[in-house]
């Protein structure tokens with residue numbers, strides 16, 4: 001079957017890709033960007049185009065801690081085929097064990113503070129990038145535009161020996177960091193670049209909506225390298241294979257195929273496959289065979305026709321500091337393991353004002369991780385949900401409302417959203433240790449009343465007898481809800497949630513809770529207010545602890561990130577008298593601040609401001 005490039009840019013046919021073969025990979029990668037769940041299922045974990053160079057990306061994929069660099073190295077026209085060669089670098093994470101397989105010079109770079117920054121724009125640092133080269137990926141199209149070939153070329157191992165050894169420059173005596181004739185690098189290059197190739201090939205299969213029709217894998221005699229004062233020498237060796245694996249899509253003859261894509265060194269072995277034969281056993285489970293059949297393609301096609309599939313919507317709420325985030329972390333992990341893509345829309349109290357450029361969106365992205373996008377609500381709920389659905393096509397949407405939001409009112413707001421989402425349930429997290437707060441904050445009672453599922457968290461903070469009392473009170477307040485006592489927000493999501501495959505809304509829930517006699521119909525926060533204090537310098541641990549120990553009782557919740565003097569950044573969590581100070585990953589540090597939530601925060605504002613400036 002001929003390839004059909006109309007899938008690549010629906011509606012707009014790619015114009016003569018043979019004239020701009022570099023552009024074709026760009027199209028494959030762009031198309032997959034629009035379908036996050038497919039992108040995620042195929043194995044993509046991040047894709048950032050260079051801001052400075054065309055056809056150059058840094059890429060993250062499943063199973064690799066480091067970052068791949070991919071850039072167009074050259075294009076050529078050869079015997080009716082236009083071919084682009086993309087160079088592949090792999091920049092390992094400094095902590096991954098693979099680092100030790102790279103040369104000492106490469107390891108040195110991984111230890112530098114600006115390593116990650118330089119990896120992002122690796123073409124600006126050619127000396128560094130050369131140390132991390134792992135192989136090539138080639139893409140070719142024939143003149144007739146009826147076939148495409150995607151290939152990967154790399155040595156089984158990239159071995160470099162140091163003839164003279166490497167001497168420690170800081171030592172007064174001749175101390176060898178690497179003895180003469182020892183291996184400086186022994187990198188399993190093919191395995192690394194093949195990891196990326198598999199994801200790119202699955203992307204091509206998805207984009208072309210057809211699986212490969214031909215495959216050839218050849219082992220050629222490879223080379224080893226030796227460097228010394230007289231330069232770098234290359235010599236053939238039986239211990240290294242140069243491997244090339246090519247996939248052909250569309251109408252392509254075997255002769256065409258091998259003729260154009262062979263290395264010129266002697267072949268040691270080869271494997272050939274073509275459509276109709278059983279898949280080669282070692283590659284039977286590779287995604288490139290089936291990526292065009294991914295379920296979501298259905299949704300994707302529907303989207304093309306203007307029909308949306310409605311994802312289920314789970315509402316998660318609970319009073320300040322009850323454990324919503326802890327619960328969500330377990331939940332998201334669970335969904336990511338199942339390969340589902342989740343959008344979390346947060347409506348936080350005390351949220352920061354938005355960046356001007358984001359104002360045309362009703363949400364701003366706060367985090368985009370493996371399988372999850374976290375957004376914070378910046379406009380009207382319906383618009384934000386609509387925008388998130390059309391941009392990310394999530395499998396599931398979680399609406400996490402601020403601890404002070406009253407879900408009774410929220411239910412009303414959700415009714416008109418049934419055109420775009422399937423409302424599933426309201427889950428409320430209750431802090432067992434702070435159960436008495438129910439007397440002070442009406443919103444807690446309302447949340448309990450509105451719940452389909454109640455998670456009684458922090459049961460470690462109460463006795464068995466008190467817990468029994470809480471359970472009895474909760475059942476009295478809401479006899480319909482399922483109640484799960486736990487710690488650290490852990491409840492198996494399979495037990496509490498439907499799997500999202502049902503097609504109807506849980507209208508029972510809407511009907512059951514919508515009529516609230518004598519409830520004042522106004523959105524209010526029980527007079528809770530929040531303040532945010534920025535910290536632009538480090539604070540003393542003792543000073544921070546003094547403040548936390550003396551916070552007045554009208555501060556219910558305090559959280560944020562500050563840097564302690566001569567220490568790393570820390571995450572400060574305070575809930576009604578209990579606090580924790582935990583290390584915070586400095587690479588994630590964007591701003592330092594403390595947010596306090598409670599009543600009449602004038603005194604605490606003074607305390608925190610003083611802490612920030614001392």
Ligand SMILES: Nc1nc2c(ncn2[C@@H]2O[C@H](COP(=O)(O)OP(=O)(O)OP(=O)(O)O)[C@@H](O)[C@H]2O)c(=O)[nH]1
Pocket residue numbers: 318319320321322323324325326327402403457458459460461486487488489557559573574575580
């Ligand atoms: N002792 C105890 N502490 C817990 C438990 N679960 C969570 N915490 C702590 O309670 C604090 C608040 O937890 P979060 O999960 O951030 O609560 P939240 O509901 O998301 O808080 P907000 O940001 O105010 O909405 C953190 O310091 C948690 O470590 C638990 O079961 N027992």
